Amino acid sequence: MPYLNAADGTPLFYNDWGAGKPVVLIHGWPLNQDMWEYQAPVLAANGYRVIAYDRRGFGRSGQPWSGYDYDTLASDLAAILDGLDLQGATLIGYSMGGGEVARYLSRYGTARVAKAVLMSAVTPMLLQNAGNPDGVPQAVFDQMLEGLAADRPNFLAGFGKQFMGAGLLNFTVTTEILQWCLWQAMAGSPKATMDCVRAFSATDFREDMRAFTVPTLIIHGTDDATVPIGVSGRASARLVPAAKLLDYEGAPHGLFFTHKDRLNADLLEFLRG
Numbered sequence: 001m002p003y004l005n006a007a008d009g010t011p012l013f014y015n016d017w018g019a020g021k022p023v024v025l026i027h028g029w030p031l032n033q034d035m036w037e038y039q040a041p042v043l044a045a046n047g048y049r050v051i052a053y054d055r056r057g058f059g060r061s062g063q064p065w066s067g068y069d070y071d072t073l074a075s076d077l078a079a080i081l082d083g084l085d086l087q088g089a090t091l092i093g094y095s096m097g098g099g100e101v102a103r104y105l106s107r108y109g110t111a112r113v114a115k116a117v118l119m120s121a122v123t124p125m126l127l128q129n130a131g132n133p134d135g136v137p138q139a140v141f142d143q144m145l146e147g148l149a150a151d152r153p154n155f156l157a158g159f160g161k162q163f164m165g166a167g168l169l170n171f172t173v174t175t176e177i178l179q180w181c182l183w184q185a186m187a188g189s190p191k192a193t194m195d196c197v198r199a200f201s202a203t204d205f206r207e208d209m210r211a212f213t214v215p216t217l218i219i220h221g222t223d224d225a226t227v228p229i230g231v232s233g234r235a236s237a238r239l240v241p242a243a244k245l246l247d248y249e250g251a252p253h254g255l256f257f258t259h260k261d262r263l264n265a266d267l268l269e270f271l272r273g
Contacts (some may be wrong), residue, residue, distance in 0.1 A: 024086065120224060162253075
């Protein structure tokens with residue numbers, strides 16, 4: 001299996017499919033790069049070189065005790081771009097992965113980057129405080145951490161249903177898809193899983209948003225109960241005036257599966273534009 005080492009020596013697993021202009025896929029919490037099953041093959045088949053990697057602590061990457069802050073995670077992304085000598089890449093960050101895109105651009109610039117996509121992303125800031133009154137209350141994240149500490153499999157199974165918008169009246173997500181997401185989540189280190197909740201909930205990316213000087217696409221579901229569109233997708237669009245915002249009406253957080261056909265078409269249109 002292919003690996004590159006992060007700056008601190010942590011091995012980062014990645015897949016490298018296809019040929020053409022590079023597209024780097026950065027997965028969300030608590031999944032791994034397998035979540036791109038319905039995007040990576042399509043993008044590669046349409047003439048792009050698709051690189052998807054497992055964040056440290058998740059999937060097949062190393063599981064160090066520390067390094068789950070966004071400065072380190074952006075450094076890991078830089079290790080992928082530098083190690084593969086990618087030029088003119090499009091960075092696609094989903095959920096927590098949107099934070100890596102923002103912090104990478106603000107720390108490392110756009111020398112290797114041609115375009116960016118924020119998909120159901122946690123940018124510009126999730127946590128509610130005096131400077132971000134419309135954010136998500138700290139109690140929500142405290143409850144997540146308590147659930148993970150008490151019974152991680154049970155918490156993640158329940159979280160997966162909200163993630164995918166699954167309910168009594170929604171039969172578009174099968175039990176098998178929910179199990180697939182749970183398998184991905186349980187492959188993550190328990191330490192990484194909890195530390196990353198702290199990172200994506202509390203990190204303020206508002207200053208980082210100034211670094212989005214490349215063409216940027218923002219995609220967000222209007223029914224996202226995990227990362228609400230008002231505090232995230234629409235707020236990011238206000239801070240990146242040249243960005244194109246696509247509201248997916250009725251879409252939950254897990255639109256990479258629930259709205260995969262539309263998503264793939266929109267990504268290809270943006271890549272070709």
